[in-house]
Amino acid sequence: MSSDPTPACPTSHTFSQPLFIILTTFLLILILSTIYFLLQITQKLLKIRSDPRNKLVTKEQSKQKNTFDRGVGSERTDVEFGSRELVELKERAFNQVPARRLSISFSFRKQADEKEYEWEIHWKEIHLEEKVGEGSFGEVFRGSWLGTTVAVKTMRNASSNALKMDKFLGEIALTSTLHHPNIVLFYGACVEVPNVCLVMEYLAINLYDLLHTRAKSQIHFFVLHRFACDVARGMKYLHRRAKVIQRDLKSRNIMVDNNFNAKICDFGLSRYMKLDQTMTFCGTPYWTAPEIIRQEAYTEKADVYSYGIVLWELITAQEPYSGMESMEVAYAAAERGLRPTIPTVCPEGYAELMQRCWSDDPADRPDFTEVLEILFVMKKSFENLMTPAMMATHRRKSIQDLGVQYQ
Numbered sequence: 235m236s237s238d239p240t241p242a243c244p245t246s247h248t249f250s251q252p253l254f255i256i257l258t259t260f261l262l263i264l265i266l267s268t269i270y271f272l273l274q275i276t277q278k279l280l281k282i283r284s285d286p287r288n289k290l291v292t293k294e295q296s297k298q299k300n301t302f303d304r305g306v307g308s309e310r311t312d313v314e315f316g317s318r319e320l321v322e323l324k325e326r327a328f329n330q331v332p333a334r335r336l337s338i339s340f341s342f343r344k345q346a347d348e349k350e351y352e353w354e355i356h357w358k359e360i361h362l363e364e365k366v367g368e369g370s371f372g373e374v375f376r377g378s379w380l381g382t383t384v385a386v387k388t389m390r391n392a393s394s395n396a397l398k399m400d401k402f403l404g405e406i407a408l409t410s411t412l413h414h415p416n417i418v419l420f421y422g423a424c425v426e427v428p429n430v431c432l433v434m435e436y437l438a439i440n441l442y443d444l445l446h447t448r449a450k451s452q453i454h455f456f457v458l459h460r461f462a463c464d465v466a467r468g469m470k471y472l473h474r475r476a477k478v479i480q481r482d483l484k485s486r487n488i489m490v491d492n493n494f495n496a497k498i499c500d501f502g503l504s505r506y507m508k509l510d511q512t513m514t515f516c517g518t519p520y521w522t523a524p525e526i527i528r529q530e531a532y533t534e535k536a537d538v539y540s541y542g543i544v545l546w547e548l549i550t551a552q553e554p555y556s557g558m559e560s561m562e563v564a565y566a567a568a569e570r571g572l573r574p575t576i577p578t579v580c581p582e583g584y585a586e587l588m589q590r591c592w593s594d595d596p597a598d599r600p601d602f603t604e605v606l607e608i609l610f611v612m613k614k615s616f617e618n619l620m621t622p623a624m625m626a627t628h629r630r631k632s633i634q635d636l637g638v639q640y641q
Contacts, residue, residue, distance in 0.1 A: 353410050355379065355422040357429040362386060366438075371398060372431075379433055384421055387432040399430070406432055409501050412476055416468030418489055418499040437489035437497065441544075444490055445551040455581065456616060457494055458548045463609050464496035465544060470602035472498070473534045483540035484521040485547050519564035520554045524594055527568040535596035541605070542591025546574045549584055583612045 360379050367374035372390040376383065389402045406423040409432065413420075419435035441461065444453075465488055472478045480487075480498065487500040523539035525532045543554055554574045555563045566572035573592055576585050587608055593599050600608070 353420070353422040355424050355433055357424045357426050357431075360384075360386060360424060360429075360431070360433065371402060376436055376438075379421060382421070383436045385418075385434045385436040387434065389430045402430060402432075405501055408478065409434075412472070412478070412501070414468055414471040414475075415495070416464045416497050417471065418497045434499070435497075437491050437499075439490055440486050441488040441490055441496060442485035442547070445485065445547060446553075459609065459613060459616065460494065461488075461490070461496045462545060462548055463606065463613070465498065465541065466602050466605045466609060468496075468498040469537055469541060470606060473537070473602060479532075479534050480537050480540075481526075482518060482521075483537050483544065484518055485544055488544070519560040519567070522564065522567075523596070524568040525596060527564045533596060535599045535601075538599040538601065538605070539592050539596075541602075542588045542599075543574065545584060545588050545591065546576070549580055549588075550574075550577055581612070582615070583608065 360377055362375040362377045364376045365373055366376050366385070372388040375386045375388065377386045378384065379386075389398065391398065403425070406425070409420045410423070418437065421433040421435065423433060424431050465483075469480065469483070472480055478501070480501065482500060483498070487498065489497045489499050491497065519527065521540040521543045523532060523536035526536055546554060555572075558566075563572065571594060573589075576588060587600075587605070591599055591605070
């Protein structure tokens with residue numbers, strides 16, 4: 235008698251195959267999840283690293299005291315304030331700029347090349363060539379940026395002086411919003427400590443130096459009048475459109491390009507207009523309005539006073555209050571009504587305009603809209619007095635035609 239075959243028992247191989255597939259799938263999902271998680275963390279770290287506010291600190295930011303370079307090829311110095319304070323300085327400086335005006339000039343959107351702002355320039359893109367100036371904040375170099383000749387205003391001790399950093403970042407924030415033919419063009423700025431700098435249009439000579447060269451005698455009065463109009467137009471823009479008080483208008487802060495266009499520069503002391511402006515003594519005493527010297531509240535009319543002194547310089551080609559100490563001038567101008575002496579030979583209309591501009595009472599000073607109207611009338615009267623031959627003599631192609639080195 236035959237017996238039924240015994241049913242086959244399931245082997246371990248039969249069960250191990252689906253288990254293997256399940257385990258493999260689980261491990262694959264785990265690996266992919268881990269990779270995705272790591273990629274997310276990496277992107278966040280890169281985003282933090284690309285933030286210019288974090289460029290204000292070095293890789294040693296976790297230490298209690300960070301060490302920064304003071305500048306290119308210079309010694310090192312310890313910082314007495316931490317990374318958070320530096321971040322706050324930058325935020326405060328840029329938050330002072332009204333959003334409406336920022337939208338006119340730069341959108342401040344993030345860029346794909348790790349630049350937080352459209353105007354931001356990496357230090358590696360800037361090449362310094364020759365030092366052309368020096369001030370309390372730092373030095374000014376002629377340099378190049380992407381093949382363009384530029385002026386580079388650097389900050390001395392950028393990493394060790396919170397007050398200077400605050401003011402310099404404020405100047406960058408303000409200057410980035412200014413766009414006018416009679417304002418020196420802003421290209422951008424580098425905010426990589428220690429190489430914090432402002433990159434501007436390069437103009438080789440300022441009005442003060444031009445007026446004190448031997449070539450001044452070759453500059454026709456009609457060109458000097460044009461300088462007066464250019465400065466007034468630039469100041470009208472600052473007051474009416476940008477709502478900025480320059481606070482340090484003087485001939486050294488007026489640059490002249492090769493085609494005799496005057497442009498206002500240096501906004502390190504400039505501030506946005508406020509009602510009852512704070513009583514801060516700033517500027518250069520020879521050009522500073524009496525109300526600022528007396529530490530009284532002041533308005534944009536303080537710039538009109540300074541403009542009156544610049545007009546006097548255009549007429550005389552001399553330095554105001556020559557031979558007097560700056561503090562002596564400040565006291566005499568504020569308390570005794572001292573003003574430059576107007577020469578007896580002065581073009582009609584200029585003497586009256588100068589006196590109105592430097593009136594002790596700001597309410598008696600004209601605004602720059604009125605100044606331009608007065609200058610326009612004066613220009614017409616000058617043209618009526620000039621013969622064709624006289625008109626031809628002042629039409630030089632460039633400053634180089636005067637023998638002034640301009641490079």
